[in-house]
Amino acid sequence: MNKVLTGDVWGHVAKKLKKKIEVSAAISYVTSISLPLKKGDNLICDGSPKAISSGVTSAKSLKHYQNKGVNIYSVEGLHAKMLITMDSLVIGSANLSENSKSLVEASIYTTDKSAIAQAHAFISPYLIDTRYALDDDKIEKLLQIPVKKRKYSPNGKPKYRNREFGGDAWIITTRQLKDNKYNEEIEQNEIEIATEKKTVIDSISTIRWPLKSVFAKGAKLGDIIIQKFNEKRNTYVYSPSVIVRITKKSDCVLYYLQYVKKCDYISWTEFERKLDKNIFSRPIVKNSNRRLNTDEYRHIEQILN
16 A cells, blocks of 8 residues: 655654554654654654754654653664554655644655565664664753754645545446536546646546545545446456546536556456456455455456556
8 A cells, every 4th residue: 555645744644553563763853742652662863963953853852752662863964754663664754843744745655565674674774783872861961952943934834735645446337428517627627637747638537426425435636446437238447547636526526537557448258257256355346336455456457457
């Protein structure tokens, strides 16, 4: 699973953390105590005298985490912003600071095993080298450093700062609509999207969906769509596409899709023949409309590639 987080990134992350899972955070500047780190967790930051004196890292915040049993490490010049558990990784732009709650931040949340392993490898040298550890005496010395904070602070919250993106994959069933409602608007939007993304118009398509459906309530920008198109007696399964724009109307939702590689399809008969039904939590049928788990999506993706 991959998902883009915006707005209060660490606030989103805090809701996902499980109490019994060990957390390691490598976040360059720390002035906030909002991340719920606990005994045995690791926090790597730039806790150098220069960072403390300029106010980009707070010795009081480091002392707070140390009192909770968190292992504190200082790497001068660190500019990473990541948080790692055994099964997830968050990496992006946000420091652990109050200012970050007003800035336009973006981070990626992923459960990709390779990325998680690489992130663990990145922090490992600092956790095993005692030169980077901040013990009681070192933090007490940092608390004595006079602080002259940098004056920059954003005014208000920028527009579009906090947006929600998806990380789900869906399989949905569509058909040709009899009316041409919204056709002019759809055509205009498709041309605009194709121009913006510097792609051909044929790589953009649109679906219209009822407001009260499970899909309309759950689908978000960035979600991946596998579309089964019913045409009279034939059904075709199209290659994966991504939701790139959503327009909510009074009676429906318009989803604008961009194909991941190219617009291609196979027949339902061929698709069904290649399906390994043991992979699916429940059967995929001609009228399926539901989320796919990671294994289900990867299997379908292999069939369609």
